[in-house]
Amino acid sequence: MEGFDTSGLVPEYIEDAKGHLDKLDSVLLDLEKDLGAGELDVEMVSDLLGSLHTLKGNSGMMGFTTLQQYVHQLEGALKTLLEGSMPLTGDFLQRLFDAAAVLRAGIEEVEADPLSTPDFSGDAELFASEEPAPGPAEKEVKGQPSPRPKMSASPERSDSFKYIGAKSNILKVDFERLDHLLNLAGELVIHRTKLAEVDRVFKEKYRDKEVSADLSEAAELINKATSDLQEAIMKVRMLPISQVFHRFPRMVRDLSRERGKEINLTFSGEGTELDKTVIDEIGEPLLHLIRNSIDHGIETQGDRSRKRKSPVGNISLSAAQEGNHIVITVSDDGAGLDIDMIKAKALSWYTEEELAAMGRDNILNLIFEAGFTTAKEVSEISGRGVGLDVVKKNVAGLGGMVEVKSEKDKGTTFTIKLPLTLAIISSLLVGAGAEVFALPLSSVVESIRLQPEELKSVNNREVIKLRERVLPLVRLSSLFGCHAGGTDAGGRMYVVVVGRAEKRIGIIVDRLMGRQEIVIKSLDEFVGDAEGIAGATIMGDGKVVLILDISGMIDKNLIKADRRSVH
Amino acid sequence: MLQKVLIVDDSSLIHQMYKLVFMRYKDCKLISAMNGLEALDKLSQEAGIQLVLLDINMPVMNGLQFLENIQKEGIHKGVPIIIVSTEGKEEDTLRGLSMGARGYVKKPFQPSELHDLIERLYTGATS
Numbered sequence: 001m002e003g004f005d006t007s008g009l010v011p012e013y014i015e016d017a018k019g020h021l022d023k024l025d026s027v028l029l030d031l032e033k034d035l036g037a038g039e040l041d042v043e044m045v046s047d048l049l050g051s052l053h054t055l056k057g058n059s060g061m062m063g064f065t066t067l068q069q070y071v072h073q074l075e076g077a078l079k080t081l082l083e084g085s086m087p088l089t090g091d092f093l094q095r096l097f098d099a100a101a102v103l104r105a106g107i108e109e110v111e112a113d114p115l116s117t118p119d120f121s122g123d124a125e126l127f128a129s130e131e132p133a134p135g136p137a138e139k140e141v142k143g144q145p146s147p148r149p150k151m152s153a154s155p156e157r158s159d160s161f162k163y164i165g166a167k168s169n170i171l172k173v174d175f176e177r178l179d180h181l182l183n184l185a186g187e188l189v190i191h192r193t194k195l196a197e198v199d200r201v202f203k204e205k206y207r208d209k210e211v212s213a214d215l216s217e218a219a220e221l222i223n224k225a226t227s228d229l230q231e232a233i234m235k236v237r238m239l240p241i242s243q244v245f246h247r248f249p250r251m252v253r254d255l256s257r258e259r260g261k262e263i264n265l266t267f268s269g270e271g272t273e274l275d276k277t278v279i280d281e282i283g284e285p286l287l288h289l290i291r292n293s294i295d296h297g298i299e300t301q302g303d304r305s306r307k308r309k310s311p312v313g314n315i316s317l318s319a320a321q322e323g324n325h326i327v328i329t330v331s332d333d334g335a336g337l338d339i340d341m342i343k344a345k346a347l348s349w350y351t352e353e354e355l356a357a358m359g360r361d362n363i364l365n366l367i368f369e370a371g372f373t374t375a376k377e378v379s380e381i382s383g384r385g386v387g388l389d390v391v392k393k394n395v396a397g398l399g400g401m402v403e404v405k406s407e408k409d410k411g412t413t414f415t416i417k418l419p420l421t422l423a424i425i426s427s428l429l430v431g432a433g434a435e436v437f438a439l440p441l442s443s444v445v446e447s448i449r450l451q452p453e454e455l456k457s458v459n460n461r462e463v464i465k466l467r468e469r470v471l472p473l474v475r476l477s478s479l480f481g482c483h484a485g486g487t488d489a490g491g492r493m494y495v496v497v498v499g500r501a502e503k504r505i506g507i508i509v510d511r512l513m514g515r516q517e518i519v520i521k522s523l524d525e526f527v528g529d530a531e532g533i534a535g536a537t538i539m540g541d542g543k544v545v546l547i548l549d550i551s552g553m554i555d556k557n558l559i560k561a562d563r564r565s566v567h
Numbered sequence: 568m569l570q571k572v573l574i575v576d577d578s579s580l581i582h583q584m585y586k587l588v589f590m591r592y593k594d595c596k597l598i599s600a601m602n603g604l605e606a607l608d609k610l611s612q613e614a615g616i617q618l619v620l621l622d623i624n625m626p627v628m629n630g631l632q633f634l635e636n637i638q639k640e641g642i643h644k645g646v647p648i649i650i651v652s653t654e655g656k657e658e659d660t661l662r663g664l665s666m667g668a669r670g671y672v673k674k675p676f677q678p679s680e681l682h683d684l685i686e687r688l689y690t691g692a693t694s
Contacts, residue, residue, distance in 0.1 A: 009583050016580050053624045054578045057653040060675030061584050068675070250604065253611045257640075265612075 010114045017107045020055040024100045070120045185230045186519030192226045239279045241319045242270035255294045263313045272319035285394040289330040289414045297334030331413040337406040368392040427518045431511035433482030443550040445497040473506045498550045569595045575606040576622040588678045603633030623652040634666040
């Protein structure tokens with residue numbers, strides 16, 4: 001074509017064309033399977049027609065006119081199927097299979113030499129007649145023991161299944177298999193711990209033996225290889241969050257139009273990668289938060305003008321990795337949360353004094369409490385039956401947390417903090433009585449040792465004063481009813497300080513047993529939801545250890561102190 | 568003259584090809600959408616789109632549905648739309664034109680065909 005050199009696009013055309021050819025083959029195979037059933041899968045055939053249509057258009061634009069014409073014929077033949085003017089018979093299907101092979105040969109020809117012109121003249125009659133009436137061409141086809149069309153008989157096309165051996169750089173894998181792979185790596189992590197333990201014992205017993213050094217070295221190498229393997233598998237499962245972000249522009253556009261608002265949606269950090277399991281689950285909480293911003297955050301254009309704000313509201317979505325976490329924020333420059341209304345609502349649960357002691361941020365975060373938005377006055381404003389407690393529940397289900405910060409007329413920012421992956425976490429193992437529990441290391445702030453006389457009591461609750469701050473305490477042993485020793489040989493006790501954002505509580509444990517990578521197994525398969533428990537893991541020796549639900553414990557012991565019945 | 572054009576086509580190859588076709592319009596930015604729905608999004612996200620080249624046969628939302636949406640919602644009316652499609656049903660093309668498309672180019676096209684149509688559209692629009 002004049003002034004239009006498409007030769008540079010040939011590789012892309014070929015790659016694309018092969019995708020369409022593969023689809024053609026697979027649909028034909030499916031049709032063959034369904035042949036006896038009588039019912040034609042209309043959707044499947046229509047889908048294939050779309051694919052062929054694209055191939056036809058592409059072939060035409062690339063100047064491969066004969067290919068374009070041939071695909072057009074194939075398209076026509078398939079259309080007769082859809083229109084019902086041609087029943088699907090084994091013979092007709094065979095002709096389609098042949099045509100697919102011929103087409104593939106033609107595309108391979110231009111792949112080998114983009115200047116060549118595949119000649120389909122011998123095969124053109126294949127679909128010249130839409131009637132099953134046996135024309136001369138068809139007779140010929142029928143007459144051959146192997147009904148391979150003329151075209152493929154030429155020497156350069158003799159091996160028409162060569163494409164089967166073709167190499168590709170991309171492999172699509174069923175996610176379940178990857179999940180399985182990660183589980184296996186997880187098991188390896190567990191056994192690695194066991195090996196390290198054996199190594200330690202061995203070293204003590206045979207300190208000066210060469211075999212001990214050998215074992216140590218092997219254990220070390222396996223340790224490293226396991227970590228690398230685990231990391232590599234995690235990388236395979238990572239997807240950019242842009243996949244989720246890009247679902248929103250359309251919704252924001254439609255909803256804001258419906259509400260008579262004008263909203264500009266911006267993204268940052270779209271390339272941030274998350275485990276696919278997290279990507280799958282994060283869409284819904286984000287949807288709630290963004291809807292919330294559109295409905296209640298951003299004001300109408302009139303209100304905004306009165307406040308001397310730009311008439312166009314802004315919602316921004318951002319994602320960033322911080323250490324072992326992903327932080328996602330949804331910010332708007334709207335009206336901000338009405339703290340007085342939240343306080344008024346909260347008065348049915350808390351006294352004025354309690355609210356005063358809670359601090360502004362804690363009060364704002366009450367909007368995530370179950371039941372908060374279902375109250376009449378709030379649900380009218382929210383306009384839907386969905387409260388933000390659902391967001392909190394979803395995010396907690398992902399091992400994360402959500403918080404809100406807001407300033408009147410400046411805007412609201414929701415922050416979701418998520419672990420990088422759900423499958424494997426670093427944990428601190430602690431003991432209470434004979435039991436062992438795991439605490440996600442991400443929520444551990446520090447561990448301290450103290451003398452029992454440092455304990456104080458406030459409102460019948462045990463607290464300690466830690467660096468001028470009052471820290472509520474929970475006894476792990478009484479929480480799960482295990483028999484506790486309480487103090488160590490020196491008469492001291494251990495407190496693990498855990499936190500979520502600014503909130504802190506201390507957990508009194510009997511023993512600190514060290515840090516370990518654990519594979520989370522969901523509990524609900526066995527026992528359903530258990531309060532205070534986020535999941536379970538299996539140790540190297542086969543023992544099951546429960547993982548504590550820190551976020552739940554903090555909520556129960558900090559905000560709703562002594563108000564367990566409130567939900 | 569042309570600075571921002573939205574290309575709506577489900578074939579990434581066609582998008583590549585348009586890059587070649589539009590080389591003569593220096594500094595013209597091509598925005599890509601793979602179907603009608605994406606195109607609606609792009610139209611509301613990107614300011615200053617001057618021309619839409621629209622394929623008809625696409626998954627998710629085809630070109631006619633796209634035109635229908637534009638017409639129904641009465642948005643982006645000022646942006647000329649040219650249908651660029653493989654010869655399909657004549658009635659589809661006519662329907663498209665009746666729904667506000669300003670021109671029709673049959674795929675495969677010579678770049679000159681498209682250039683001519685664009686020139687005509689622009690001189691027609693300004694005179």
